[in-house]
Amino acid sequence: MGSAGHPVLPVVVQDSDSGEVLIVAYANEEALRETLKRKEAVFFSTSRNEIWHKGATSGDTLSLVEVRVNCEQNSLLYLVRPQGEGACHTKNEDGVARSSCYYRSIDSESDLRFI
Numbered sequence: 039m040g041s042a043g044h045p046v047l048p049v050v051v052q053d054s055d056s057g058e059v060l061i062v063a064y065a066n067e068e069a070l071r072e073t074l075k076r077k078e079a080v081f082f083s084t085s086r087n088e089i090w091h092k093g094a095t096s097g098d099t100l101s102l103v104e105v106r107v108n109c110e111q112n113s114l115l116y117l118v119r120p121q122g123e124g125a126c127h128t129k130n131e132d133g134v135a136r137s138s139c140y141y142r143s144i145d146s147e148s149d150l151r152f153i
Contacts (some may be wrong), residue, residue, distance in 0.1 A: 044084050051079060051125065053137075054103040054117040060125035062140045062151050063090075065114060070105075075100045079116050098122030098135055 046064035055059055063081040065073065071091055072080040076091070079100035083090040093099030101116040109113060124135030142150045 044082065044087075046082050046084065047112060049079075049081065049114045049116055051100060051116045052053055053117055054119055058138055059118065060100070060118070060137070063092075070114070073102060073105065073116070092125075093122060096122065096135070098124055100125060109127070117145055 041098060044064070044066065046066045046069075049061045049063050049065045051063065052058065063079075064084055065080070066082040067078045069082045072089065072091070076107035079092045079102060081090045082088070091099075099119055099121045100116070102119040103119060105114060105116055122135070122136065124137045126139040126141065128139070128141075129135055130141075141153060143153050145151050
């Protein structure tokens, strides 16, 4: 069970070439099936309660290279090749989509810092 009681697994999405972690999302059984069928990352949006094909609107899709399952079989790793501007829905100061959702770090004072 994941967020809000949905039957989902967390999915770590990693660039297969650079190793950079791009996003963490959720997948239910249907999203995983669609991911394998389309060869593109598909998730389940727990906030919208619907299937979410990453990039269907923006064009910033994530081409699937491989799906891995962890040792406890309670999370997934999607190895992908990003297509388009970036994996994150937020944009930098130049209006370009960020390559990863992990574009800030927390310093020793608990302040956020852009990286």
